[in-house]
Amino acid sequence: MIAAYLVLLIPFIGIVFFALAGHKADTGKLNIRFNAVCLLATVWLAINVLNQGTLLSSGKAFLIDPFNVYLIVLTAFVGLTTSIFSSPYMAHEKELGKLTDKRLRLYYSMYQGFMLAMYLVLTTNNMGVMWVAMEGATLATVLLVSLYRTPESIEAAWKYFILCGVGIAQALFGTILLYYAAVQVGDVENSLLWSVLYENASKLNPEILEIAFVFMLVGYGTKIGLVPLHNWLPDAHSEGPTPMSAVLSGLLLNDALYAVVRNKMLVDGASHSDMAGHLMMGFGMLSFLVAAFFLHRQKDIKRLFSYSSIEHMGIMTFAFGMGGPLATFAALLHMTVHSLTKSAIFVTVGHASQVAGTQSMDKIRGLIKTQPRIGWGLLIGTVAIAGFPPFGVFTSEFLVLLATMHSYPWLTPLLLLGIGIAFAGLFRHVQPMVYGNQPEGQFPVKANLWPVMIHLGLVLWLGLAIPGFLAHWFSQATLLISGSTPL
């Protein structure tokens, strides 16, 4: 359990430290170290979980089970690789004069703040604290979205702030309702603890829980980016600094979905109707389809990939909603591979827009000829995210498709349509950027592409074979969520 406290403590120190000294020249490297230590702590935590099974802290304040342990490691990992990417990236931005010392301090401090919020969301056992942490994540990142202080970025940040704030307020209402339902059957003190709620789920009033779930879904769903609550997402992703987009897409959305799924487990325990699942399926499918169409109309490279995130979150929500071991397993896997792939893509996207000096896709051309690594990274990343094997995204989409065919065959044409359209939307934009001749005045930039290679390598590995411990966690989590395992 010490590991868990450590995981929370390190970013907390980070916030304070960088708030004071974030403008120094080697802060980027220091940030990497902070994240690296954090990753070590999470790995330690993971080993503990692997050896001892589910961990519950003494005050029951923290719960580490197979469902969140891998997300914690993933968070730390993506946090680390993104910090590796952000170090030269931010240095470059500072050279260009886009940033001042003060803002760099803010950036690094809030980076750690965001990581703290993420860890807290995942580790906490208390649904209220989860909400607080989720709101904290919004607060930490909202100033980062407007870091460049351009009118667009301020607008995006404002929208992000208001929409997510209002949205997440609904989630609090849902949490209060949940609490209300819980205090009627259990003791007041521990009634918001998930582990307690989960044990008593069958005693809870299903009607209240269903209403509570609606609020939760709308609330956290805003953060997941479910259509039609998604409007903030492309704006925030496109206007903030790219490392931020990478962690937003790779981590924040996952964690919001994590929160929804935790709640769904409670609702499923209380009520025997599939209402929660059906709502999630509906939202998931809608997001997936609408985002697929949105992809076709994008002009900004980061907006493009943020819509792709919406699309994938839609798939995951859909799969979680469908329930069943296969779909749940697929959704868990998809969370992992999507995070890895999408953050890798954002890294290359960041460098690509630095190469071209713009985020406008019309002006980015011939990346492979200009800087082959960035070009190939973007292309391969897109291939991976589009769901081509042997990358892991394929595995999860394959399972989702098969599960859908099994349970809701009449939905498969929609899935087929959506994947096809989304694919076309992505590639019609990505291809011209990476291929073709090098335009005038486009030169390579200093870039560290190890994160991309590592991420894509991992995704490839997950596509070819899922390592034993991960498979074990996935199947345990599947058991927890859906009641049976696919094994």
Place this chain on the structure above:
Amino acid sequence: MILLLAYGAVLFSFASGLLALMMDQRQVLLGLSQYWFKTFPHNHQYGRSVLEGRLQEAHYPDALRQAVFGLLGLSGMFAVLAGLGVMVGKEAFTDQISLGLPWLPWHVRFDSLSGFFYLIIGIGVGAVSLYGPGYVRAYDEGQHPFAALGLFTGLFVSGMLLVLLADDAFFFMIAWELMSVASYFLVAFQHENPANRRAAFLYLLMAEVGALAIILGFGVLASFSDGFTFDALREAKLSSTWASIAFVLALLGFGMKAGVVPIHVWLPEAHPVAPSHISALMSGVMLKVALYGLIRFCYDLIGDVHWQWGVVLLIVGTVSALGGILYAMMQVNLKRLLAYSSVENIGIIFMVLGLSMIFMDNGQPQLAALGFLAALFHAFNHALFKNLLFLGAGILQHQTHELNIDLMGGLIRRMPHTSKLFLVGCMSISSLPLFNGFVSEWLAFQTALQVDVLDNGVLRSLIPVAAAALALTAALAAACFVKVFGMIFLGQSRSRHCDNAHEVDDQGMLAGPSLLAGLCFLIGIFPGVIISLLNSVAGQLLGQTLPNDSALGWLWLAPVSAKQASYSPPLVLIAALIAGCISFWYLRRNPATVMRRAEPWDCGFGGLTPRMQYSCHAFTMPFRRIFANAWIVDERIDKDLQGAMDQDVAAIRYQLHIQDHSWPRLYEPIARGVDRLARQVGRIQTGNIRTYLGYSFATLLLLLWVVS
């Protein structure tokens, strides 16, 4: 042992891909070799000198290319051996590789059907590996890095081989998509051309949609069984409706890859722009893998085929065959033409396969086996001659830097070897007797003519009509390839490039096609070899082989019974030789009649110019008039007028634009629809935060209303 050979083929192709990555790593290799010889200084003196010679800067690229293609060749050889071995052994091998999902390792099964397609791939890859080193040398390393080309070629080949090995849906799809993606990168290889990018995009998009359809097809089967292994899927008990849905999905998916009309459009876009040896593999081999998928899916996994599916295949095949050859005829780009001709041949294969299904469901397993055999035989033949023709086209492109048939001409004198090889290809594809194309077509006719055994009147009248369409296709194909050969090799040269063209220097570039041409001829004469191999496939898959096809001895081909039909290519060859020799001898014995060369007849207008010749468009004009509705023809004649009253014609420009019907009828509406929908959907994102809040509000109210 045989399984090891099969794995070896995969590994070698994979290794060749990885080796290609070493193109930029000469220093690393040099360091490695020095380290190696420093550690073990005593032995390998000879090897050391050779290796270090190769690693010198001047020799390195060539040596590496040789090595990469050498590995590919080994892979091909192993594939051939493995394929032959499993077909002769008539035994299926299974294995598991501990990759994949935790509860689903990759299942491997190598049986006669896989073996046969292994053989096809092996031959194709073997020919390409001979041809490749010479061909790719022309690429500028800075512009078109060999590393990418070699890597994806290796992956492409290993992907195709893995598809054949796969014995569960998941592994199958991984291998399938590996094949698609790798070939996508190959199509996009020369990506500075917009045509390449467009083709690659279209190709990948259609591959993706097709793959999804296949996954769903597997999904249907998996819904009725417990697991994704093919063994489990075979056990699936499907209702007739679901089986048909699965079939349609499979047809969509595999048909998209195989290129049946109207889902063929990626083919004529992608094949012309890929490097020629890759187009050869794609057209000659990859389409066969799609065919394999369909056969595996329908005959093996679903099991009991319905005759209605056969009718669907028959119709789709007929349309593809006719459409393919008609479109092919109108093309002026040689590789595009060949691509359309692939559509035609795939159509023929599908037709025959459809016949086989019809017979199968009507309780005629023997005739089903005949049709099945004819289909596979044609697939094999098509692999040979299409590979040959694409490699030939590659030579032409390599030597003349031109793919436009209308700008070639007279190359038979400048490129004698190439022209002979190409002629063999043209004759095979036109299904002329003595060549392999004819044998499979003959078998196809034999299958169609057995229609008398059926009870269903509709089928009885439909199949002969299809047979006549097949005849029309064959005749049109002959016309088409007369055009191809005539325009390219005969007549007078139509452009400067062709004037300066000469035969290729690289022996390998001729060796590859020669191998294929030789096989085309040999199999045309001794088809029994392939048929006996195929009998093992049919025996394993359908449980039915052809009756003793050797009743008349190995010289004869009598698929049903000697009474009904027989064909003996060796005898025909002998007879032809006798007739030819006699006439030759008789007519040339008089020394006074030595041939004299003179100017050709020019109607007294003073010399022929190349522009007087019939061009492609002129040659096909009668067809254009007769089958006017098969294309969207945009013909324009512009006249430059001059002189008083504008009465003198100074110059005439003729423009002809021919388009596939499927674009404006099918694809453009879809593209427009998506764009329009996307525009509508885009209106959600108004930019006004109050609207967004409104969405959120409305969603909340709606959901609350729903649950309460």
Place this chain on the structure above:
Amino acid sequence: MDIEQQDFYTQAILSLAALVGLTSFLMLGQGRLLRLIFIFAMQGFLLTLTAALAAYSLDNPHLYISAVLSLVLKVIFIPWMLRREVIQMQAHRDIEALHNKTTVMLGGASLMVFSYYVLHPIVQTTSPVMLNALAVSLSVVLLGMLLMISHRQAVAHVVGFMAIENGLFFAAIVATNGMPMVVELGVAFDVLVAAVLFGIFFFHIRTSIDSLDVDRLNRLHEVDK
């Protein structure tokens, strides 16, 4: 349910609920920013009263902390901050003309009914008082959203946002006698930080578009003009 039969606490809570609801309505129809802020402070005060009352009646000391928090934050700090900003930015003279005030008010009223309708299933498990209180807090939340949707001033959006928070707070006190302490503190912290951030944003928005009208924040759209 007869109000005469309830104890004094319940009666007081119900009255306060009615007053909170009323303040929400008042805010919804208010076009002047300073008055809006004032009504918001009033609402905060009512919440403080409620918390204190609940703490007193139920003998629940940690609700006193909630009451103090709410007093400090929602009655004093946030209104003060908003007021200062509005005056600084010379926005207090802007009168926002609501286009269809009647419709909005009617909509608000129907929202109240809707809240009762939605929460009606709960009635089986709980006292009607709770239902009333919950319904009022839900309608405060919804009215807060409606306020944001109908007003164009950024300040009004912040007020709406905080009003939603008020509704939640009210629900927490009435229905469950407050959340666990750690959550309460966390929420209060979040609200505080949010308020500060809003202050920062007013400044940024003002400098970037020279106005606080959120309708002018519309560069990021995807509609073909």
Place this chain on the structure above:
Amino acid sequence: MNWLIAMLQTTLFVALAPLLAGWLKCCKCRLQNRKAPSLFQPYRDLIKLTHKQPVVAGQASWLFTIAPYLVFSATVLAATVVPLIAVDLPTSASADVIVMVGFFAFARFFLALAGLDIGTAFGGMGSSREMTISSLAEPAMLMAIFTLTMTASTTNLSVAINHVLNDGLMLRPSFVFALLALILVAIAETGRIPVDNPSTHLELTMIHEAMILEYSGRHLALIEWASQLKLMLYGVLIANIFFPWGIAETFTAQALGYGLLAIIGKLAVLAIFLALAETLVAKMRLFRVQEYLSFAYLLGLLGMLSHIILEASR
């Protein structure tokens, strides 16, 4: 022995072909009130041509010189398949009717290539037209033949003829249609009026003649002979399939002699009909040919359908 007879039959086929052409020309001249040349004039022409020195265009390739031999051999091979005077000969088992069509295609393929080889406009024109017409004629012909082969359920010509013989005289509607279709196709394929005119060298109407315009000497002889052979082949096909009576079923000298006489008689009559038709009908425009051939195809199809609907056993 059988093989000997088969070779003899083929030789006979090749030898008689010019005679048929001569007879046809005779009939035609008579019908047109012209003085007819000798019946053996085609032989004399051929001999004359073989003694001449062939003149070949300067830029002609090896394909141009080899094509006549190939064309001739392919046509001879086709002739081996078709029973002329006797059925059940071994050569007809080595290849069936589909192979025969294949031989025709083979010959045509090379003839068309040869036409393109020199690079004159005429050659290209002839090749293009020839390929067009034949690609339309081929399906029609197969349709007609399929009717027969389905009746006899074999594609082996010899067996099929046997089948018709054994059935005796039966009125089959399908045969009527097939016969008509085959006649139409034969006219088109052998380049007779109204599709093509073998005796014209008018530039714009030539089809077959345009392709071989550059040939002379022995090459021309071979090609001429091959086309005479083809004419005879079609004649024999029509005669022996639809009116097989008289053909030898045993290999006695008597039977063979009768067979020979019978076929000569049948061909003579057929030639008269053909000459009559050529005299009465005018040549049609090139782009009417497709209508003509689609009519043939339609007839073939009708034959097939009437076989399936009216005659089939079930």
